[in-house]
Amino acid sequence: MADKGAAAPELPRARLPARIAGWFAARGWTPRRHQLDMLGAAAQGRHALLVAQTGAGKTLAGFLPTLVDLAEDPGDGLHTLYVSPLKALAVDVQRNLMTPIAEMGLGITVETRSGDTPSDRKARQRARPPHILLTTPESLSLLLSYPDSAALLATVRRVVIDEVHAFASGKRGDLLALSLARLQAIAPGLTRTALSATVADPDAYRAWLAPYGDIDSVALVEGEPGAPPVIRIVIPDDRIPWAGHSGRYAARQVMAEIARRRTTIVFCNTRSLAELIFQDLWTLNDAQLPIGIHHGSLSVEARRKVEEAMAAGRLRALVATASLDLGVDWGDVDCVIQMGAPKGSSRLLQRVGRANHRLDQASEALIVPGNRFEYLEARAAVDAVADGTLDQERFRPGALDVLAQHIMACAAAAPFDEAALLDEIRAALPYSGLTAELFAEVIGFVASGGYALKSYDRFRRLARDADGRWRVSHPAFVAQHRLNAGIIVEAAMLNVRFRNGRSLGRVEEGFAATLGPGDTFSFAGLTLEVERVEAEDVVVRATSRPARVPTYGGARMPISSHLADRVRAFLADPGQWPRFPADVREWLEMQARRSRLPRPGELLVETFPREGRHHLVAYTFEGWNANQSLGMLLTRRMANLGLQPLGFVASDYALATTSLAPIPDPAALFSPDILEHEFVEWAQQSSLLKRAFREVAVIGGLVERQHPGKRKTGRQVSFSTDLIYDVLTRYEPDHLLLKAAWDDARARMTDLGRLAALLERAGPTMLHMDLARVSPLAVPVLVLIGRERVAPRDVDDQLLIEAEALAAEAMLAD
Secondary structure, three states: OOOOOOOOOOOOOOOOOHHHHHHHHHOOOOOOHHHHHHHHHHHOOOEEEEEOOOOOOHHHHHHHHHHHHHHHOOOOOOOEEEEOOOHHHHHHHHHHHHHHHHHHOOOOOEEEEOOOOOHHHHHHHHHOOOOEEEEOHHHHHHHOOOOOHHHHHOOOOEEEEOOHHHOOOOHHHHHHHHHHHHHHHHOOOOEEEEEEOOOOOHHHHHHHHOHHHOHHHEEEEEOOOOOOOEEEEOOHHHOOOOOOOOOHHHHHHHHHHHHOOOEEEEEOOOHHHHHHHHHHHHHOOOOOOOEEEEOOOEOHHHHHHHHHHHHOOOOOEEEEOHHHOOOOOOOOEEEEEEEOOOOOHHHHHHHHOOOOOOOOOOOEEEEEOOOHHHHHHHHHHHHHHHHOOOOOOOOOOOOHHHHHHHHHHHHHHOOEOHHHHHHHHOOOHHHOOOOHHHHHHHHHHHHHOOHHHOOOHHHOOEEEOOOOOEEEOOHHHHHHHHHHOOOOOOOOEEEEEEOOOOEEEEEEHHHHOOOOOOOEEEEOOEEEEEEEEOOOEEEEEEOOOOOEOOOOOOOOOOOOHHHHHHHHHHHHOHHHHHHOOHHHHHHHHHHHHHOOOOOOOOEEEEEEEEOOEEEEEEEOOOOHHHHHHHHHHHHHHHHHOOOOEEEEEEOOOOEEEEEOOOOOOHHHHHOHHHHOOHHHHHHHHOOHHHHHHHHHHHHOOOOOOEEOOEEOOHHHHHHHHHHHHHHHHHHOOOOHHHHHHHHHHHHHHOOHHHHHHHHHHHHHHEEEEEOOOOOHHHHHHHOOOOOOOOOHHHHHHHHHHHHHHHHHHHOOOO
């Protein structure tokens, strides 16, 4: 692990009650030091951050103080809240927690509460709560919106936050920090516990966890080191493709690995790729081994069925996305396979930890890189895991749209005093610097929609009482909030179902719009034929005809800055190259001979003609989002300079543009003032800001996704938000949500921080190579030009064919 911050004061020795100690002994276990340290922290009434490897018993350590308390006196009322980023994790924890509770004979009740929980059970939980409630940040926020929440939650003594690294630094973390501040006001004596295996900067998380950011109030508990993981990079036939990003070329090797293992999880970075890989493996599954698929767009029933089959050991393999990244403990998993590059060392370590979920046994994993750059990234990730170096998280001030949602939840529970609520909210670290003026502006937005919208009754959600407190102006707004609250704003979805009503999951509305009767697509591990498309449903039947795979518009995971730096170091150090496969080594050697390899901190830009057009390739290593944004800006500037750009393509590693005119001096294109001029102009004229505004408007409660009994279509939501966006940009350009949309567009959608850092160093470090023809390093990105919109099922084969032809040209010695 990286630096863990200042050493925490020694914790008192803790002893287990006889009943719990007997349970450990009956299993032949000895409590681990960090588990007893968690009891020691609880005995002192301190908050605690536990950083321990996967398989170290983190979850049990987090719950031990609760089990000790409840073993001595179960009592009535809600004792512990457990918050996880995934519904699947909460269900898995419930299943695993019930075993020791039953074996110890403890009268402790444990239930889950999420978006999948039936409404009658949610109502019963508020009236007769369990001792332990397992939930998500969104469901906790909704629970706090009920008038009886203060009475329900007043008995809470502990909050356990699992996999805290997965959401603390994002908007879901903002929402949870606000909910924790409200909980602490309701139950002042409660203690907070956070658990993670992959925290690079524990002090940053201790500050986030602590009320008012008081880092000294949070004990840092570190687990013992476990067996180091064994990670191999798969290289079928000693050849790594020039292009592609899926690793599908290795499907036969992956299937062979599945056949020789007990249980394998095959991780994919996107839902579309998961569907593709499942179909590829099933085609090669001559032995008819039981294989499942799991991702967030499948129905609750389909996901639960697969999770139960995995827990029971009935599956030999499961193809999954980030929906199963975190914490799920299936002991029979003996191998993890990562399809494509992992994009970060922390993510790789998290996924590898799903195999051999035991501290004293090495987790085994394989990485299948999609192309040669991805091989370097995979090697960098393996080295980082071996070094114990994780990716740093970037914390930033809390988002205002999330704050608006929280204010509405507080008002739904009870009228509030503005000054008192501000004090409470400042206890959450992301909002500790919130000024009274900005807070009043956010309340004004929640109350009336802002200056340009205040004449519309449908935006008047809050009003002042005679004593000056804020209250909800009409009960309908409370129902509206509970129907629409949430932080994850997906594209509009349509249900995929059979004629008998059985649901398989959901596809995005944009993909569904391309379907008509008779069209086929693969989904949920099945091949389906469309019977009809309705307003909210795609009605299907099973078929054996060839099919395409649904596309999803979710954000791509960019390579982390940490891994990008390691890849740069590989390029600049020929002493590392003997470690690489022969074809990767030859690729780099020929690049060094034909052009140059960039040194760390240096920006290599190559220009060359090909097929009557002029190409520019910049090797930025700043991730897909930043490169995509830079491509938009460069082509805009190229057009202004009369260079007649035809388009661009971006990868995590490089950006390539095509133009009719040559570019004699690229330095003028990369000047930092491009962010002052072209960026603002591009963002205002493109759909970028509107897309960002749509998200913050939904999160902030300005636009509904659902009415009682009816869900809006994506077109309806877009139409509503676009109208409001146009009104605000014209009449109130400094509106709170426009500011929030700009923040999102800069930080998340364009990765402007990495882009700005690149442009800052571009001038003094640019190395321009004017070449006679394409270079070896340019092949992986250049082959993508013209292929961006090819159907996913066909794209890899076409890329491989074209890449080989382009590579033959690039690898000529002179």
